[in-house]
Amino acid sequence: QKEVEQDPGPLSVPEGAIVSLNCTYSNSAFQYFMWYRQYSRKGPELLMYTYSSGNKEDGRFTAQVDKSSKYISLFIRDSQPSDSATYLCAMSDQAGTALIFGKGTTLSVSS
Amino acid sequence: NAGVTQTPKFRILKIGQSMTLQCTQDMNHNYMYWYRQDPGMGLKLIYYSVGAGITDKGEVPNGYNVSRSTTEDFPLRLELAAPSQTSVYFCASSYGGPRGYTFGSGTRLTVV
Numbered sequence: 001q002k003e004v005e006q007d008p009g010p011l012s013v014p015e016g017a018i019v020s021l022n023c024t025y026s027n028s029a030f031q032y033f034m035w036y037r038q039y040s041r042k043g044p045e046l047l048m049y050t051y052s053s054g055n056k057e058d059g060r061f062t063a064q065v066d067k068s069s070k071y072i073s074l075f076i077r078d079s080q081p082s083d084s085a086t087y088l089c090a091m092s093d094q095a096g097t098a099l100i101f102g103k104g105t106t107l108s109v110s111s
Numbered sequence: 112n113a114g115v116t117q118t119p120k121f122r123i124l125k126i127g128q129s130m131t132l133q134c135t136q137d138m139n140h141n142y143m144y145w146y147r148q149d150p151g152m153g154l155k156l157i158y159y160s161v162g163a164g165i166t167d168k169g170e171v172p173n174g175y176n177v178s179r180s181t182t183e184d185f186p187l188r189l190e191l192a193a194p195s196q197t198s199v200y201f202c203a204s205s206y207g208g209p210r211g212y213t214f215g216s217g218t219r220l221t222v223v
Contacts, residue, residue, distance in 0.1 A: 008151055034211045043115075043201055044154070066141065090211065098144060098169060099180035099211065104152035 003027055004100030006089055015111045019076040026070065030091040030100075033065050035074045038086045038104065047087070048074060075099045079109045097110035113137050117202050117215035124192040124222045132187040132218050134202030142205045143185040144212065145169075145177065147198040154201065160185055161207075192222045 007021045013019055021035075031052050036044035048063040050056045050072075056063045062075040072091075076083055086106045088101040118133045134145060136143065142164045146154040156169030160179040176188040185204075191195060199219050203212035 004153075006153070036211070041217075043203075043216050045214070046211045049210050098156050098159050101146075101154040103151060 003100050004089065004091065004102045006105055008103050008105060010106040010108060012108045012110065013079055015079060015081060015109055017079050017084070017107075019107060021074040021076075021087050021089075021107070023072050023091075023098050024070055025072070025091060025100075027092040027093065027100075028067075028070065031067075032092045032094075033063070033072050034051050034090045034099065035061075035063060036059075036088040036090060036101075039087060040085075042086055060080070076107075079107075081109050081111045084108050115204055115213050115215035117200075117218050120216070120217060121219045122221070124220065126192060126194065126222060128192050129188070129190050130220075131140070131210070132189070132200055132202075134185045134215060135183050136185075136204040136213070137183065137201075138206070138213065139202060140206050140213075142207050143179065143181065144203045144205075145175075145185070145187045146201045146203065147171065148201060148217075149198050151216075156210055158186065163170075169196050180211035180218075189220075196220065198223045203223060 033050045035046045035048040038044040053067045060077045064073045086104040088104040089102040115136045144159040145157040158177040160166045202215045205212045
């Protein structure tokens with residue numbers, strides 16, 4: 001079993017839809033959880049960061065962490081064509097240690 | 112403020128050749144990382160460094176070498192290039208806190 005599992009998609013939705021992206025993990029020591037967005041031919045950029053369990057909201061984006069289920073989610077409300085990108089989940093057990101990434105989910109939002 | 116700068120952006124190597132991928136950051140970050148990204152495979156850690164003079168292997172270090180003589184620079188050396196090293200290489204840095212990395216724009220390497 002890989003440490004971090006993420007469905008690669010692709011996921012196609014119409015503009016305005018609510019998007020749900022998910023990752024599962026096996027290492028119960030993970031406590032730092034991040035979502036990165038990567039546009040084509042660009043480096044990943046940090047989108048959301050969550051420590052331990054709970055929710056975090058930033059504009060149209062909401063990150064959720066359920067440590068009891070080893071499951072994290074990213075919700076995008078009112079999706080826009082500019083949200084079309086690959087979304088990578090990442091996590092680590094200690095601050096500063098190397099992040100473990102999921103394979104990424106490719107999202108396409110059509111206008 | 113440039114962030115993390117990687118050069119070159121593209122390179123084609125012949126089997127058996129060697130090259131160095133350059134990475135420089137201007138944020139005074141102690142931690143630096145090299146990842147490779149293959150299609151559909153996510154990011155795999157090659158090497159990382161927690162400060163000048165200190166390096167350690169990641170998940171996929173074979174065929175690569177690194178050095179860290181200054182805080183700013185973290186070059187990745189490929190010796191005897193092989194087709195399996197065809198990939199996109201990303202350098203990243205962080206201050207060591209929990210808020211993740213700043214990535215460079217990547218180097219696309221093809222070995223033929």
